[in-house]
Amino acid sequence: MEIFPPGLRTVVKEWQIQAMVLVSLSLQIILVLMGNSRKYSTSNKLSFILWVAYLSADWSATVSLSVLSNNAGTIGDDAIDPKFVITAFWAPFFLLHLGGPDTITAYSLEDNELWRRHSLTLVIQVGVAMYVFLRAWTKTALNFLAVPMFIPGIIKIWERVWVLRSASSENFKASMLGRPDPGPNYARYMEEYSSKKDEGYDVTSDTFGEVPVVGDIYFTAPENVMIEDASTLQDSYVFFKTFKQLFADLILSVQDKVNSQSFFQKVSFDEAFKVIEVELGFMFDVFYTKAFKVYSRKGCFLRFISFSCTLSVLLAFLIIEKHAFSTADIVITYVLLVGGIFLEIYAVSVLLNSDWTMLWLSRHKNSAVDLFYRVISSFPLSGNKRWSSTMxxxxxxxxxxxxxxxxxxxxxxxxxxxxxxxxxxxxxxxxVSSYLKKLIFEHLLKKSKSVLESDLDACKKLCAxxxxxxxxxxxxxxxxxxxxxxxxxxxxxxxxxxxxxxxxxxxxxxxxxxxxxxxxxxxxxxxxxxxxxxxxxxxxxxxxxxxxxxxxxxxxxxxxxxxxxxxxxxxxxxxxxxxxxxxxxxxxxxxxxxxxxxxxxxxxxxxxxxxxxxxxxxxxxxxxxxxxxxxxxxxxxxxxxxxxxxxxxxxxxxxxxxxxxxxxxxxxxCRWNHHAQQLTRGGELVTHVWLLMAHLGITEQFQISKGHARTRLSVH
Structure with a gap:
């Protein structure tokens, strides 16, 4: 019994790859436009749409490559059908889609932990795309244009693997570990001690008094005060580099605690919560976007190469001979090329309006920077929120x-x-009203001032x-x-x-x-x-x-x-x-x-x-x-x-x-991973309170010791 009539099967066979490529592009547009909004939106509908789009994006690109691979397997030794040639040209675009947008690399923390599985899957898909490309090779202009299109696709895939691996708990924690510290040479010290004692001397070991810890954190005044929240951005980044250890279950030193306390005990509640907002925004980018790794010199260079390749292919496709291909396939190819360029431009615009860019601009002051800031401030994306400010x-x-x-x-x-x-x-x-923030901050401020810098037991009591x-x-x-x-x-x-x-x-x-x-x-x-x-x-x-x-x-x-x-x-x-x-x-x-x-x-x-x-x-x-x-x-x-x-x-x-x-x-x-997971749902007030408590020294995640013990031998 035939479930589907022959006419419908013919239509599906004729247009399935065209439909899949448009679906794949549509999913990428949804992800790139909405991915960053979950930082400040608590909408359940948004979460559901992103969840479906995130899971479907990889699936649609993978299935499309499988269809192309199946079609390639039916190609004989005779002349290759032009329709297959142009559909094979779309294979690099699926790699581009598998690389994912900058605004969302992971939907949840678990995706980062599965970076090895993602890596293996993506590498296999690169192989499938190369197989399709080689099967469609006829030394035509379109075949040669596919070569530069593989470059941005492979770059995007490499970036995604790189970011997922870096954000996994194991590698994220390893990236913050300092150099191994063997401590003072105990064996040499005891050899000297035993030697002097054998010589008949009366040897004693004296310990120096500990030097009190004082706040010595260094804040550089922003060079460009024209940038909105310039001081807040720089203060937040300084603390972010230290307190991101809390998201890896590492402990802070007493010096870190005192430095933070010396700052937060002097600022207003409003400024304190602003610093927390920016810090958690940085952490969101670390775990769920490409920002932390890609927004660097290496990342900008790779992004320039990717954009240049896509743009050059679009310009070349405009002038090559296309009479052998159907109008529908030519239109879809244009849509893919223009869509890829749009996604790149949008990603750059998001970058230019991010806190990372504003942080860099706040450290530079000249006429070019001022003009650049005025230009990007006029973008419709300027003024993005950092969290929902709701409870x-x-x-x-x-x-x-x-x-x-x-x-x-x-x-x-x-x-x-x-x-x-x-x-x-x-x-x-x-x-979350201003009064509520003030109430919480003043409550924590009293607690912070009630304990000594190294009194871990008192901190445990406050937390309990x-x-x-x-x-x-x-x-x-x-x-x-x-x-x-x-x-x-x-x-x-x-x-x-x-x-x-x-x-x-x-x-x-x-x-x-x-x-x-x-x-x-x-x-x-x-x-x-x-x-x-x-x-x-x-x-x-x-x-x-x-x-x-x-x-x-x-x-x-x-x-x-x-x-x-x-x-x-x-x-x-x-x-x-x-x-x-x-x-x-x-x-x-x-x-x-x-x-x-x-x-x-x-x-x-x-x-x-x-x-x-x-x-x-x-x-x-x-x-x-x-x-x-x-x-x-x-x-x-x-x-x-x-x-x-x-x-x-x-x-x-x-x-x-x-x-x-x-x-x-x-x-x-609450464990750090639960706090981190809520960053994708608009943020939670309890997470802001947790980080504020840590900044005020009300945390169990710090070590009591201030450094190596200083001892000397006294010979009498």
Missing amino acids: GQYNLISYCLEEKPAKCSVIEKFLCMYELLEKYRYQDSAE SRGDRVLDNAKCPDCSSREKHNTLKERIEVCDQVSKRAKCLHELGEENDKTIKDSVTKDFDQSILLWHIATNLCYQYDRNTSPNSVQCPNCEASKLLSEYMLYLLVMRPSMLPNGIEQIRFQDTCAEAKEFFKERKSLCDMDQARIILLDVSTEIAPSKVKGDRSKSVLFEGCRLAKSLQFLEVDKKWELVSDVWVEMLCHAASK
Whole structure:
């Protein structure tokens, strides 16, 4: 039985290679235009399009070469068909496409680790293209034009292998290792020691005092202040050369730590975050683009050769005899040549507007540089963003109320993707405000100044703090002192009028203090859920009782961080310490959905929060429910009621500080590869915090020793 009719098979055989070559070129255009945008875009659609294009690009070029190779195998010893000659001329273009654009060499870190596999595949494809070229050889002008087209194709493939290999964890780490250091000659020292001792002398070994480490980092003032962010670019590059070791699991020296601290403890929060942005932009280029290797003298020279070859072939193709070829094949050839030149020009324009070029321009000052800067500043690509400046948001109550319902299609059920898509549906984003950056920076600055330069144990304690340090420093008053405040009694009366919760609120004392302190000593994922629920409920409570309080910066910052940390727990669990976050989240959601389902009059999230606070939590939920279910819904309500007895300003100051410390804890415990992976999704706030912590000396990745011990023999 013939599935495809003969006419359709004829059309496919006649036009399959033409279709494949256009598809391959289209995929390259998508990659080159959109590849760099993932540095600052959090769009899931963009990620999906790039993922499909990245995987399909190599596949389409490889299949096309296979089709050409199959066609070459059917060529007899008679005269070669002109159609095959011109299609064989397209083989070098597939090599050009296999080399990939400058803006995306790896979709994920795993692609760099597979550089050997990529190398073998690409070398085989070069062999296939050469085979097709030799089979089509007839000493025509078109055959001779194919020779220079192999040059840019091979250059591109070599660049891709070179970049993938350099960005692999093994080679990236090896590139930063210094020269082997054997240390002082111990054997010679002991020989001299034993010799003097045998001669009867009284020999002692004295150790010199250690020289204190001071900041000696050297920043060169930018030569050209006309360049936007010239100082920031140069400062960032200096730190990038040192702190990229963190992305290879290497340790920093005390000198590196002190140098960085001496800079970041003196700058504003805005400047500090700018430096971090540029540094992470450099790291993105190292792992996922050709920038770090190709944007050099060698890379520019190779790019010039590649562009010159393609342009010369286009000009030569304009004048050679083409009557033997069909119009469609000639048009496709022109499209390939013009497309290749366009991709090269676009790659150069991206280079000219990159931080690497601006960094170079900031180090030079003359009329030519100024003119060059004015020209490239007028390009539509100027002013590219370095990261999304947004943070993910996730609200547990909104998710449980199913405020964004969607019909489950048959396809979603078949692919078992409904639950995943349901999570994405409730994912939101918010801008990282200046106040939030300031809050985080000032919090870390206090921590940075509280430890000595070489106190590794203190740094470990700071990294391990997840809210307990904030509560210890807060020194909350006990019940007896709190009851003396008239403001508190007034707030209790208001609370009673709003939702009749007087029975819960009058029970002050050690129990409430214990509830608050215990909430930050539980499993980290449990603490996040507890404080997320409590923050949401307190936010609604204060909005009802004192609307002005929810407009205070600490209140807004607390809400943002609360929903951001839950976003990490639900959507980015790999960035948090190991735990049972998925089980705890689904059990909490199950209990919340059951609770809301029983109250059919419930219509919105504000009512849901009020009803949750109405539930009596006089008896600890764990005593009633046991520990089989991991839900923490009403434990979060209990925490919210305990927090309500603090004065409004102090409460939100405490809550915001706890959330910042939780964020810092998550940042310090996340592995470098998870931080690096998020650079392709617009960047994460937690990654910026991690690098900022390292710059301020709050990291475990530094060595205590300051150098070799200095000893001398004393002979008496």
